[in-house]
Amino acid sequence: MPRLVTWNVNSLRQRLPRLLALLERHAPDVVCLQETKVVDEEFPATVLADAGYRSVSFGQRPFNGVAILAREEPTEVLRGFPRDPAPDSARVLSARVADLRVVSVYAVNGKRVGDPAYELKLAWLDALADWIGSAFDPDEPLIVAGDFNVAPDDRDVHDPELWRGQNLASEPERERIRRLLAAGLVDLGRRAAGDTTGPFTWWDYRMGAFHRGWGLRIDLALATRPIADRLVSVEVDRNERKPTSGEGKPSDHAPVVVTWS
DNA sequence: ATGTCACTTTACAAGTGA
Numbered sequence: 001m002p003r004l005v006t007w008n009v010n011s012l013r014q015r016l017p018r019l020l021a022l023l024e025r026h027a028p029d030v031v032c033l034q035e036t037k038v039v040d041e042e043f044p045a046t047v048l049a050d051a052g053y054r055s056v057s058f059g060q061r062p063f064n065g066v067a068i069l070a071r072e073e074p075t076e077v078l079r080g081f082p083r084d085p086a087p088d089s090a091r092v093l094s095a096r097v098a099d100l101r102v103v104s105v106y107a108v109n110g111k112r113v114g115d116p117a118y119e120l121k122l123a124w125l126d127a128l129a130d131w132i133g134s135a136f137d138p139d140e141p142l143i144v145a146g147d148f149n150v151a152p153d154d155r156d157v158h159d160p161e162l163w164r165g166q167n168l169a170s171e172p173e174r175e176r177i178r179r180l181l182a183a184g185l186v187d188l189g190r191r192a193a194g195d196t197t198g199p200f201t202w203w204d205y206r207m208g209a210f211h212r213g214w215g216l217r218i219d220l221a222l223a224t225r226p227i228a229d230r231l232v233s234v235e236v237d238r239n240e241r242k243p244t245s246g247e248g249k250p251s252d253h254a255p256v257v258v259t260w261s
Numbered sequence: 262a263t264g265t266c267a268c269t270t271t272a273c274a275a276g277t278g279a
Contacts, residue, residue: 061268
């Protein structure tokens with residue numbers, strides 16, 4: 001069964017051993033990476049090729065950076081998207097892998113509600129939704145996956161009252177996610193989880209947030225109906241978030257594993 | 262609710278972004 005993993009690695013250089021282990025563990029067909037923080041010339045394409053994956057990178061230093069790995073050669077590669085309000089940041093990479101169109105997304109964080117970065121985030125999500133809505137056919141297989149830096153509703157937040165109106169959970173951001181879905185996309189994680197809390201995908205590094213369960217679901221896989229109608233499972237690899245599992249330190253995000261038939 | 266991490270710089274500590 002086809003499988004896609006999306007993972008904000010928070011530095012591919014730091015996370016490479018864990019990524020290689022993840023490729024072995026889940027054997028995905030496609031991987032969307034975010035916050036690679038590595039320029040294209042230094043992308044570890046050879047190591048990944050030895051592991052059986054072709055790769056395309058839209059990299060940047062010291063922040064941002066997205067990539068797509070695939071068993072088959074990605075074609076029709078596009079770096080960025082039209083009318084990006086943050087055109088100098090490497091946040092969106094799209095490609096075709098066989099019959100599947102794939103978009104790896106690392107949304108603007110926004111810092112705090114009211115900060116200029118927050119206003120940029122809203123404009124950026126608007127522009128992304130405009131592009132997705134105009135450039136893709138909802139009847140064709142498409143997965144838009146990555147770190148959207150938005151918890152779509154209260155089920156995606158460990159403490160909705162604490163997060164009410166805060167950056168990552170505010171209503172204007174959530175409205176932007178609904179705009180994206182209106183382009184003909186289904187939130188696969190929510191579809192798989194039903195009306196339950198989580199599963200969370202990000203926990204702050206500070207204050208032992210992971211251990212205390214203080215998480216958010218901000219890493220999303222959105223897909224058109226040809227994929228969504230064949231959805232088998234969406235699982236968060238929480239084990240990957242633990243310091244004790246794998247080589248080196250964990251990312252603050254856990255990988256999301258999507259399988260369809 | 263800020264107890265960490267990754268990255269940068271005329272680098273041996275402090276600022277930044279998250």
